[in-house]
Amino acid sequence: MTAIKFGTSGWRGIIAEDFTFANARLVCQAIADYLTAEGLSSQGVVIGYDTRFLSEVFAATAAEVMAGNGISSYFTQRDCPTPVVSFAIRDEKRAGGINITASHNPPEYNGVKFSPATGGPAPETATKPIETRANQIGPGDVKRIPMSQARSQGLVSDIDPRPSYFQHLRTLVDVEVLRRSGMRVVVDCLYGTSRDYLDAFLREAGVEVEVLHGYRDAMFGGHRPEPSAEFLGELAARVPAAKANLGLATDADADRFGVMDSRGAYHEANAILGLLLDYLIETRGWEGGVARSVATTQLIDRVAAKHGRPVYETKVGFKYLGEYITNGQALMVGEESEGFSMKNHLPEKDGILADLLVAEMVARKGKDLPQLLEDLFAKVGPVYNRRINLSLAPETKEKFLESLKNPPPRFAGLGVKQHVTIDGHKFILEDGSWVCFRPSGTEPVVRFYFEASSTPALEKLQKAGEALLREV
16 A cells, blocks of 8 residues: 655545545544544534545545544535635634545545644644554554434534635625626636635626536546646637636635636736735735745735835745734735635635635726736836746656755856755845746656746746756
8 A cells, every 4th residue: 555645735646546435534534533632523623525536425434434533524515615614614613624635636636635723734743643643554443433323423514614705705805896897707617616606706796707617527627627827728718708807717626726817818826926915915904924935926025025015935835824824924925836815814725715806906906917917017027937847757856956955156147146945946046036946746847936037038047947957
């Protein structure tokens, strides 16, 4: 059996190969043991699931294991967005939550995500003992009560967190601005959990909405349910055809966002995060700084500097960013992999909220996204960025990363001013541009991020990075 290993957002594996009922029970038993050891078992857990193959059956299995350990489960009535599961944990004051999801991964994957009482991703202080315990125990150590029996004993009950979540969203989103806008929006649910959430909230706010892929397909149309340009071709075509103001998308579990302008042109998360930070500071009047991961755009830094706000740089992974929401230091947190949250919300990324705020921003400003970005660049200067994956053999990958520990004095003809090693190797260059090489924890690749103030400068950085790799 392959060892069970928790990544940045739970344990994931290929269905029927790694992600089996037997392994899922071991993970759930380890979670139950952790909650019991922490004295939290009496508070119960929220259990949710996405639209993947057998997700609801795996969720029922999780509830059976919880029941076998005397832990009550509050089971979502239908497939449920990750941010809504997180909200329900907080709203109902539960010990945590178990979510059956593999987020944006390909259709053959599924996973178990554990969130503690904060509603955010579990820290290593929780995932490490759970992971260790799951690899120590065997099938005979799993305690279970059949679902029907667990329900009859009152250990499993259904919940519908949508009304409370919508009520909470109304405190964060200016519904009246949307109502007065006369906007038309095309929403692509990518066959996932945001159907009847993102589209329904917009409709309730008076926005005209057309929905794509608002039904369950466990194969997600034959590709990853990821809201990036590569997988949003139908949305790109439909937005201009429908004469819509925006195209909005989410991934399978609705924690990531995707945004298109009225022409059907995709806007990278980095640009959207810069726009949202500027917009929130201007419209909300909140104090506080902003947190971003080491691989996320420094457009955020420019906006923060313009407003005199501090920037907190973290490792990649929303669990590091969420802490700044919990402790109140940040009014917004974001990462380039379509992750966003903000003050008075959750320490978990929320693609639904991000999309709604983009709609509010476009409605209030009365401008399309390209014009808004042009306006922002006029205030803080242009920023362009890119990310590519460098596929490397394991030995080449290790040799390359080892070589980066001694950074070159110059990169793409520019002096290296700073070497940041929070997560991977990031070189800040003398003109303010930067590059970052970071190994993937799940794939045989090194992620190469780079950013500059012009597209020709961006091309130079890419060529220099590829040349550096060839020297290994």
